[in-house]
Amino acid sequence: MYDPFLTDRLIDQWLAEDIGGCDLTVQTMIDKDERGAFCMNAREAAIVAGVDVAARVFKRYDPSLEVDVLVADGERVERGAILVAVKGSARSVLTAERTALNIMQRLCGIANETAKYVEAIAGTQARLIDSRKTTPGLRMLEKHAVLCGGGLNHRLGLDGGVMIKDNHIAVCGSIEAAVARARRSLPVLTKLEVECDHLEQVAQALKAGVDVIMLDNMSVSDMRQAVRMVEGRTKVEASGGIRLETIRPIAETGVDYISTSRVTQAAIAVDIGLDEAR
Missing domain, CATH: 3.90.1170.20 (Quinolinate phosphoribosyl transferase, N-terminal domain)
Structure with missing residues (x-):
């Protein structure tokens, strides 16, 4: 693409x-x-x-x-x-x-x-997605290559969706406050995702009604618990330190997406x- x-x-x-x-x-x-x-x-x-x-x-x-x-x-x-x-x-x-x-x-x-x-997570419901960690100037083509390999694209750029990370939360004071600020001017067809480092944040993001919850560098057991908490009410993405030798157990937790920069950086x-x- x-x-x-x-x-x-x-x-x-x-x-x-x-x-x-x-x-x-x-x-x-x-x-x-x-x-x-x-x-x-x-x-x-x-x-x-x-x-x-x-x-x-x-x-x-x-x-x-x-x-x-x-x-x-x-x-x-x-x-x-x-x-x-x-x-x-x-x-x-x-x-x-x-x-x-x-x-x-x-x-x-x-x-x-x-x-x-993609082959490593075959048979699970998880889909592999890329990241914005691409070669400057080549993002459009590198993300096209991910599609050719059977993966999916995450945001193509910063204008492709709202991603609330730890520093955004720190500035706003809480996940609830950050989501409320974003929703004031969020384009109606644009998704909102929140990065969560621990299960308490997952509960907060779920309460705020976000479109996607990212589980950042969580243990496999915590990911499994997060999926149970969400109960299919929103999409769940696993991210952070994903490698070929670790991706299968993550996919088996029930997450919807697994994002990794390895497909472009390595x-x-x-x-x-x-x-x-x-």
Whole structure:
């Protein structure tokens, strides 16, 4: 879920950063009329994310290039799969190559990491969601990659919902007061979530009638108790220190959502290369 107009603005920045004044290597070695055919291929199994973005990089740099996208975002591919085929000016393809590879390697890595967490909680009612801990400038695309991996998006930005945290509560004096202040000017279709560190706060948030209660860094036993307290009257999210090896017991407490920054912050780039087509 990304906007092509905004993506093109990002691509312009990426290309400008990488090229500088010119691609000195191709300018000195490759004739301007020389043409080539190349393929982006997966050098390891992966979940595809950002393939259309990678294709847009080539077309953005040189609209005359012939670019064929051969897979779809969210698709699982094996090692050796051809992802994108590019034909045209050899200079153009080789100049834009690294930028296209970089973004797709990053996004596929996030999709892969997300899928591991989603698989770990399969069979429970919990859904995996991401956080705002994304690479500055890449949030739109990194959150798209989470969707490709089977996860869900939390807020896309600060304007996507009200999240009352401990410091907000400290300023306002209590959860009740913080919620009351927020509701005075809250847009009617916007949800309100409160972060709770202990069970007393869960009771207070429930009384205040919030839309989502976040259980922040609670023990599994306290999470289980919180779910019993809520009794389905509102959604419950678990957050804080979530890791692949700890997520299953958390999901089994009955929470609705589990949020983690690991899917974006700990993702390992997928090995993708560009080779001459045969």
